[in-house]
Structures are given as C-alpha cells and as structure tokens.
Amino acid sequence: MALSTHKETDLRNLILERATKLFQLFGYHKLVMEDIARAVGKSRSTLYLYYKDKDAIFGAIVEREIKAYLAELTAELQQHHSAVERLRAYFRIKFNFRYAKATEYLIMNQEMAQQPEMVNRMRIYTDPPETEYLMGIIRYGIATDEFVALPDEQIRLITTMMISALHNIANDVLVNVETANLSSVQTLLQLLFVDGILSR
Amino acid sequence: MALSTHKETDLRNLILERATKLFQLFGYHKLVMEDIARAVGKSRSTLYLYYKDKDAIFGAIVEREIKAYLAELTAELQQHHSAVERLRAYFRIKFNFRYAKATEYLIMNQEMAQQPEMVNRMRIYTDPPETEYLMGIIRYGIATDEFVALPDEQIRLITTMMISALHNIANDVLVNVETANLSSVQTLLQLLFVDGILSR
Numbered sequence: 343m344a345l346s347t348h349k350e351t352d353l354r355n356l357i358l359e360r361a362t363k364l365f366q367l368f369g370y371h372k373l374v375m376e377d378i379a380r381a382v383g384k385s386r387s388t389l390y391l392y393y394k395d396k397d398a399i400f401g402a403i404v405e406r407e408i409k410a411y412l413a414e415l416t417a418e419l420q421q422h423h424s425a426v427e428r429l430r431a432y433f434r435i436k437f438n439f440r441y442a443k444a445t446e447y448l449i450m451n452q453e454m455a456q457q458p459e460m461v462n463r464m465r466i467y468t469d470p471p472e473t474e475y476l477m478g479i480i481r482y483g484i485a486t487d488e489f490v491a492l493p494d495e496q497i498r499l500i501t502t503m504m505i506s507a508l509h510n511i512a513n514d515v516l517v518n519v520e521t522a523n524l525s526s527v528q529t530l531l532q533l534l535f536v537d538g539i540l541s542r
Numbered sequence: 543m544a545l546s547t548h549k550e551t552d553l554r555n556l557i558l559e560r561a562t563k564l565f566q567l568f569g570y571h572k573l574v575m576e577d578i579a580r581a582v583g584k585s586r587s588t589l590y591l592y593y594k595d596k597d598a599i600f601g602a603i604v605e606r607e608i609k610a611y612l613a614e615l616t617a618e619l620q621q622h623h624s625a626v627e628r629l630r631a632y633f634r635i636k637f638n639f640r641y642a643k644a645t646e647y648l649i650m651n652q653e654m655a656q657q658p659e660m661v662n663r664m665r666i667y668t669d670p671p672e673t674e675y676l677m678g679i680i681r682y683g684i685a686t687d688e689f690v691a692l693p694d695e696q697i698r699l700i701t702t703m704m705i706s707a708l709h710n711i712a713n714d715v716l717v718n719v720e721t722a723n724l725s726s727v728q729t730l731l732q733l734l735f736v737d738g739i740l741s742r
Contacts, residue, residue: 510710538738
C-alpha cells in the first residue's frame, strides 16, 4: 500500500514534469491530453484518473511554480533588514520571475497577450500570496519610519494597486519578450515604486 | 447641397447622442443596430449609410469622449506651472474620467471586467494621445529639475509603464464602481506616482 502511494506520487510528478515541457512547446490551446498521455507512456484514461482535464494539470503546474517563487522571495527578504531594500528585492524578484516565465512559456505568453482573460485566471493563484507578502513589507516600512504612515485599510488598497500596476506593466512590456529592455524596465520599476520620480 | 450636408451632420450627431444613451442602458453586447435605428426614427438600412456597424458607432462615440477629455486636460495643465502639479492634475483628471465612464456605462464596465480584451480595444484610441501628454509633463519636469533626469528612451518607457499601471489599477478598483473608495484611491495614486512612499 505504501509502495502504491509512492508510485502514484511518482506518476503525478512525472505527469507534471512532462506536461510542463509540453505547455512550453505548444502553448495552452493546442496541447491536448493525448499529448501528455503519450509523453508519460500511459493511456489517456489512466491520465484522467489523476487529473480531470488539461486545466487541472496546468493549475497544478502553476501552483508548483508559485511555491518555488515564494520560497525564493522568502529567502531573499530575510537577507534585508531595511523595508526599502525588501521592497526593492520584491519588485526585482517578481519582475524577474514574470520575465523568466514569459521566456520559458513563449507561446503561452503570446496567447495571453491575445486573450487577457487568461492573465486574470492566473491571478487567482498569484494575487492572494503576493498581497500578504507586499502588505507585510509595507507594514514593516511604516513601523521603521521608512515609509509614509498609512491607516490599515489604505495599506491593503495601495498593495492591491501596486500588484495591479505591476501585472499590467509586465504584460505590456513582455508582449515582445525577446526585445524587451529588461535592465531599463528594472531600473524604472524601482524609480516608480520605491524611490519616486522627484529629484532630491 | 450645403443644406443636405448640414442635415447629414445633424443626423450623425443625433445617431451618436441616442446611441450613447443606448450603450449606457444596455451595455455593448446586447445592443443591436435596430435599437439605434428606432431611437433616431430611421430604418436600419438608412443607419447603415452612415455607420457600417455597431462597432463603428461605438468608435465614433469613444473618439468624441476622448476629445472632450483631452480638452479638459489641456485647459487644466495650462493652469499649473510646476511639473509636479501638472503630474498631479494628470492623474486626478485621468482617474476621474475613467471613474465617470465606469459610472455612466455601468453595464459595459461589468462586461469589460469579464472580457478584458474589450479594454485592450479601447486602449487603441486612448494610449497614443495619453503617451504624448504624459511624456510632455515628464520632459518638462526634467527641464525644471523637479524630476530625476532620464535619457529620452527611458522617458518613453516610464511613460508606457505609468499608463499601463494606471489602466490596470482603474480596472481592478472600478470592477465594483459603486463601492470603490474614490478619495482613498486618488490619495494613493498621488502617493504612488508623484510623491513616492518614502517618508522624508
């Protein structure tokens, strides 16, 4: 029984690994369950015992990637003691993550530019944990007097605004990911959201 | 001949005025050309002599509204001599315009939340003139030493980023336009894009 559960976990992992590569190769729309079944050497009906459809497999892949991203973010934030540095790190890591995914999933990135509702479906996975992280940084910065003091309901609202803003900036800038000037975008993100554009 | 041209212009204006009210009442998807024909007291085939489809009428309405918005923006900006005040006015007027439209076109606002590609189609009309205005303000602020100096290609990029950011903030915040806390959003927009969140 333990062996069987172990095998099941192995097969689930194999499905997700192979499906990840297939989503990267074909994009979302043109990939069918049959492709994934072939890539794991099982029948389509076996595959359906594990995942009810393509969307469920994709959801599981997204969850794994976000988990890895949040682990990286946590590790990085712990290295910084000032809220300004944490906020800087947040925008850098978040944008780099989005950029890496746009490059790895090139066709899906193009599909998302054509069908923005795909982006909204992804945000169901990404927005809640992002909101918690970013609110934590802002609260910390207010406590250390680095940031302007804000009442609690405005902390939530400005966090939502920052996340909304960064989503659309990434989408617009990364439509043509091969030609995007990543280092300029990074510099200007810091200027917009951390330092501000006023000269001192 | 002059009279006939005059009458044609009158009828075009009447079509746009009545269609505006119908789009506000029914939203985009459920409105049909027949409704507009009824509201102007003409046959559908007469209507098609003036506009080839519903989308052409909607495009003409959007162009008129944007023209009025840009006139308001121009008048307001001329009253401010500092770039900081101009930037503040820009974000205030732009957000108020978007808020007013979300209220006037309540059903269409809900349709857009469901189908974000509708937003992208609107941006074809709005983004080019916005970009020129905002780049002008940033260039002016660099000339007056109010803003951090940026090379020209970065001025264009940061302008694009600001416009992208504000689009998504408005979309996310105005999904439930009746309950949106407009004054907090206004305050935080100024904090995000003009003053910066660092305490001084």
